[in-house]
Amino acid sequence: MLVLILLIVSAYLLGSVSGSLTLGRLRGVDIRTQGSGNAGGTNAFRTQGAKFALGVVVIDIGKGALAAWLALRFAPTDGPLPVRAVAWLAVTAAAVGHVWPLWHGFRGGKGVGTLLGGVAVLWPIALLPLFLVWVCVLVGSGYVGLASIIAAACLLPLAVWLRAEASTQIFAAAAALLVLFTHRVNLQRLRAGTESRFERVRFWRRRA
Template sequence: MLELPIALTYALAILGGYLFGSIPFGLVITRAAGLGDIRSIGSGNIGATNVLRTGRKDLALATLLLDAGKAGIAAAIFSLVFNFHSGLLAGAAAFVGHCYPVWLKFKGGKGVATFIGMLFGIMWQVGIAFAISWLSIAVAFRYSSLAALVTAALLPVFTWWLIGDIFAVCVTAALSILLFYRHRENIKRLIAGTEEKIGQKKKSAE
């Protein structure tokens, strides 16, 4: 592992992770496919869910994998080159970069795929726990947002149970709070009973 002053290591991890996470793959892919600006349709988000609204499942899948991969790769590289905590910070910064990309005036996605990618990139055990929890809740209640929110709330517990590192617990807790904030509109719709379920088709106007 490369030995640098800890403050410099952390600064490089945060900066590198943030810039990598800021790459708006959803926007790049849809523009390259000739579909225009993804921000002008649906929710205006740059993530895979909104890309799916174009009707191109292949582009949505590519966006999902790339959004997850950018955080996972950032976390893995910094963990291997420096140390576990640096990798964790790089992955966390990539998540923040996806939510608030500098290239798009800090208007990005909600970050669920990027969050999961970060976990698998550096704490695969926690990533598996996250995936199992998300899938279980999504299948039971058919709300993608609810599955993400409940799992995010449980994530610090999973991290402590499986990793036992207080720094990692603090980082995952902070990111879970940010994920809740990014889903604030979904929370309002869940409370009001107007949130769309997985697979639900929008009613056509009469």
């Protein structure tokens, strides 16, 4: 049990290392004061450019992947939970750390990249269908937040369809709810018609 607690706490602390806020300090900016005010890859791209955003995405995805790998490596096989269940808990803790980072005043990003990193390690077969859903929604609507919400919502149906183990299905439900919660402001802006849109990626409109 002690090892389990240490892994979860370590995953949360790892998740609290925000890519945008850490790199922003090196540049002397806090992107929470710019653009949408979100400390994530999309706002980093809009306010700081592609190279900065790429670094943010690498860090945020990497910490989710690292949290999963550490759990797989160090979780005891004879512990109270299966090793993969511990790994999913670690990924969730890292995502929680990203959203509410200890090192940055509990004001972070939305957790999508960190969750994606964990999925890449623990459930890579899900990456392609999730990516296809995300791209289709993005090019159809131009809304990154909406694409992330719908892709995350597909996690649980995909887990059930692929007959994934219980821990994966529980994670899928929890991840979808977390993404929905962290994008609640985006949904409010969508209803109000004020949500920012990437017009350049709206392939269907350009074709029309």
